[in-house]
Amino acid sequence: MPYDDKAFAELVEQSQDMQSDAMANVARPIDELVELNFERAARGEIDMEANQRFAAAHRGAVAASLSGASALTAVGAGAVLLGLLASPALAASSPDIQMLQTAASIEKLAVNTYTTAETLPYIGGSMANSVVAKFVSVTKSQHTQHLAAFNAATARLGGAMQNTPDPTYVPVVDKAVASLKGLSADKGTLAVVGLALELENIAAETYVADVPNFTDSQARATTASIMGVEAQHVAVLRAVQALVMAGAPQLISLAPGNAAKLPAAAGDLAFPFAFYPISQAAPASQGAVK
Amino acid sequence: MSADNNDIQITEGQLRAMTSDLDGLNTEQCYPAMTAAAQSWAQDVADERRQAEPRRHFSRRSFLFGAGGAIAGGLVLATTSSSLAAAATRPMAAAKASGELTGDAAKLTGDLAIAALAASLENLAVFAYTAGLSAAKAGKLGAVPAAVPTFVTTARSQHMQHAAAWNSVLTAAGYKAVTYTDPALTPMVEKDFAAVKNIPDLLNLALTLENVAAQTYQGGADVLKSAKARAVAASIQPVEMQHAAVLYFVLGKYPGIQTASGTPLAFNPLTLAQKPTS
Numbered sequence: 001m002p003y004d005d006k007a008f009a010e011l012v013e014q015s016q017d018m019q020s021d022a023m024a025n026v027a028r029p030i031d032e033l034v035e036l037n038f039e040r041a042a043r044g045e046i047d048m049e050a051n052q053r054f055a056a057a058h059r060g061a062v063a064a065s066l067s068g069a070s071a072l073t074a075v076g077a078g079a080v081l082l083g084l085l086a087s088p089a090l091a092a093s094s095p096d097i098q099m100l101q102t103a104a105s106i107e108k109l110a111v112n113t114y115t116t117a118e119t120l121p122y123i124g125g126s127m128a129n130s131v132v133a134k135f136v137s138v139t140k141s142q143h144t145q146h147l148a149a150f151n152a153a154t155a156r157l158g159g160a161m162q163n164t165p166d167p168t169y170v171p172v173v174d175k176a177v178a179s180l181k182g183l184s185a186d187k188g189t190l191a192v193v194g195l196a197l198e199l200e201n202i203a204a205e206t207y208v209a210d211v212p213n214f215t216d217s218q219a220r221a222t223t224a225s226i227m228g229v230e231a232q233h234v235a236v237l238r239a240v241q242a243l244v245m246a247g248a249p250q251l252i253s254l255a256p257g258n259a260a261k262l263p264a265a266a267g268d269l270a271f272p273f274a275f276y277p278i279s280q281a282a283p284a285s286q287g288a289v290k
Numbered sequence: 291m292s293a294d295n296n297d298i299q300i301t302e303g304q305l306r307a308m309t310s311d312l313d314g315l316n317t318e319q320c321y322p323a324m325t326a327a328a329q330s331w332a333q334d335v336a337d338e339r340r341q342a343e344p345r346r347h348f349s350r351r352s353f354l355f356g357a358g359g360a361i362a363g364g365l366v367l368a369t370t371s372s373s374l375a376a377a378a379t380r381p382m383a384a385a386k387a388s389g390e391l392t393g394d395a396a397k398l399t400g401d402l403a404i405a406a407l408a409a410s411l412e413n414l415a416v417f418a419y420t421a422g423l424s425a426a427k428a429g430k431l432g433a434v435p436a437a438v439p440t441f442v443t444t445a446r447s448q449h450m451q452h453a454a455a456w457n458s459v460l461t462a463a464g465y466k467a468v469t470y471t472d473p474a475l476t477p478m479v480e481k482d483f484a485a486v487k488n489i490p491d492l493l494n495l496a497l498t499l500e501n502v503a504a505q506t507y508q509g510g511a512d513v514l515k516s517a518k519a520r521a522v523a524a525s526i527q528p529v530e531m532q533h534a535a536v537l538y539f540v541l542g543k544y545p546g547i548q549t550a551s552g553t554p555l556a557f558n559p560l561t562l563a564q565k566p567t568s
Contacts, residue, residue: 134544135545138544138546138554141556142554142556145556145557146556149557204528208524208525208528211511211520211521211524212327212511212517212518212520212521212524213517217512220511220512220520221512222557224508224511224512224524224527224558225508225557225558225559225560226556226557226558227524227527227528228504228508228527228528228530228531228547228558229531229546229547229555229556229557229558230528231528231529231531231532232531232532232534232535232545232546232547233546234532235531235532235535235536235545236535236539236545236546239536239539239545254539254542254543254544255542256542258542259435259437259438259540259541259542260433260435261435262435262436262437262540263436263437264436264437264439264440265437265440266437266440267436267437267438267439267440267441267442267444267536268440268441268443268444268445268536270532270535270536271444271445271448271529271532271533271536273529274447274448274451274452274529275324275451275452275455275525275526275529276524276525276526276527276528276529278525
């Protein structure tokens with residue numbers, strides 16, 4: 001179904017404006033805030049030992065995540081993480097800051113992934129399903145806004161903004177993107193959707209796992225407002241994946257009357273869990289600034 | 291992606307099988323995490339109540355059994371029994387008549403008041419889906435797309451499981467389970483349901499309820515004092531939003547939270563969030 005290009009362009013512009021506004025809110029000297037954080041630590045106002053305990057406690061979560069079946073969580077991240085956990089900067093950061101920085105690193109990776117996906121003719125080009133193309137564009141914009149929001153929350157707490165993609169997942173994503181070369185449109189679409197689905201699910205599960213643990217109310221509220229949006233991305237991608245695999249991509253449509261054509265199983269395949277899992281959640285300190 | 295393919299190349303059974311692995315993950319990995327949070331939270335509130343009312347002799351052993359039993363029983367009933375649907379959809383009038391709203395529920399404060407609110411919202415969703423499904427089966431809503439009964443049946447089952455989770459905490463703490471629908475919203479939903487003439491009407495009503503639930507949990511995730519209570523709310527909020535995403539899609543709208551004019555939103559708002567005092 002063709003969508004209104006003009007309205008959509010306006011939407012993207014609105015999103016960009018929102019991002020600019022969000023970034024303007026954090027235009028205060030970030031470096032000074034980071035420095036202040038270290039000064040507070042030096043004065044004993046930050047419990048360095050507690051922060052180190054928090055980081056150490058998440059070594060267990062790292063192991064749990066590595067034992068998962070997901071390609072993205074099965075990567076060999078141990079060395080990277082051990083380096084992160086041992087860093088003085090990490091120890092100086094509160095658990096809230098570490099969780100926010102990890103969230104930002106996941107968002108940055110999502111933005112990069114969707115940016116690459118948009119360049120593919122069957123995702124963002126002339127061969128693309130219009131609903132999928134719109135979804136990718138809107139979702140990329142939303143992740144950009146999430147990144148800005150997490151960084152703003154981090155800065156407010158005196159932490160360093162995280163604009164680097166999560167180092168644990170980058171090699172896997174790079175490999176997946178490289179494997180797209182030469183694929184047919186159908187196979188390429190499935191590969192991109194599968195990769196996006198994993199990233200979105202990691203984001204959603206990470207935020208579901210983190211929300212109860214934030215001590216800062218604003219950080220908690222920000223993350224809570226994002227976790228469900230990522231879960232909606234997951235639901236959409238599950239439906240798209242199933243319909244493409246079923247050989248029915250034409251049913252990925254918002255056209256009137258399309259609902260009547262959907263098979264019965266399409267009614268609930270997008271939400272298989274009554275309670276959102278956290279088994280693939282990224283360890284809270286995984287993407288913290290080194 | 292080929293757009294000219296008009297035939298579905300795999301069967302319903304094959305499409306269903308694609309989600310079977312996820313079903314296994316559901317029981318093995320998801321519920322234990324939520325159950326642990328709910329049970330631990332229930333233990334905390336029971337301990338607090340025991341300290342406040344030492345003469346009420348709360349048994350830790352029986353309490354723990356009760357908490358686990360309530361959740362496990364609720365989950366089983368939610369997927370296999372229609373009797374729970376009846377029990378979980380007592381309208382507000384019946385609750386008032388029985389004195390329920392002026393009894394235990396009126397005494398609840400803090401996190402437990404939010405748990406009671408959450409259970410009553412889940413009951414309201416169960417009511418709407420149960421009534422909608424009955425009307426559809428009776429041919430009162432016109433043509434029914436094949437995907438709609440599937441959606442309604444699974445979403446209703448999940449709402450029943452959510453209600454059971456919240457009620458397990460209340461009953462473990464020595465209070466009655468909430469079996470009535472949300473007093474503030476029930477009149478509006480009953481009125482709106484009376485005006486439902488077709489499937490899109492029903493789905494729009496369901497969409498409102500899903501967004502109300504999601505936003506209430508989101509607000510709850512911020513204001514709940516207990517981290518364990520927040521964990522329960524956080525595990526449910528994204529599921530309600532996934533229900534909403536499917537409803538938007540089936541209604542032909544962009545499949546995500548959006549403004550009234552259809553602009554997608556990057557952050558879920560709180561404009562529909564309910565509070566225990568409402």
